[in-house]
Amino acid sequence: KAGVTQTPRYLIKTRGQQVTLSCSPISGHRSVSWYQQTPGQGLQFLFEYFSETQRNKGNFPGRFSGRQFSNSRSEMNVSTLELGDSALYLCASSPRQGQLSSYNEQFFGPGTRLTVL
């Protein structure tokens, strides 16, 4: 089974621009989560999507948004980029089945390294 894939792997943007990152989960996984990793804050949860609906959201400003398509692929968008948005953005998929399911093993993609100049 193919793993989680993320595109692009590297990205350089300038302040004020916007960016869209893409994630394809493991086949059969309907839950997709996004994380931001920085040296200062560590790994922080952004949001989770399940069956095209945002199910959980971390403590990030509204400039960070996402969506999920019917094939479970997900995109996240960051508008009006700031220097502090430079980070490794990681996507994870999970075989978690529903809102009441407590099993939530995460499988991560290789990440997108975003640099904001």
Add this chain to the structure above:
Amino acid sequence: GIQVEQSPPDLILQEGANSTLRCNFSDSVNNLQWFHQNPWGQLINLFYIPSGTKQNGRLSATTVATERYSLLYISSSQTTDSGVYFCAVDSSGGSYIPTFGRGTSLIVHP
């Protein structure tokens, strides 16, 4: 929210040595995972272990859920074990949002 503390923050070993990494958490959990992040940033699943003991080659892990800690054992370290080891948990309180510890940075010298 749940607090996750990992220790030690840094560890330097000679090849062949053994080590124990610890993860303490502040609340009961539904899920607990150990990951190894390689130098390219990829998070590699080591164990899914909300309770009990598991072994995979030179690595093993034990979670004592009632005492709110998990241990990762690395035996006969190799240079390829270098990287950062993360513990991630989500609270049984119902949010299912994984919280990561700050990690243990391991360097194994030949």
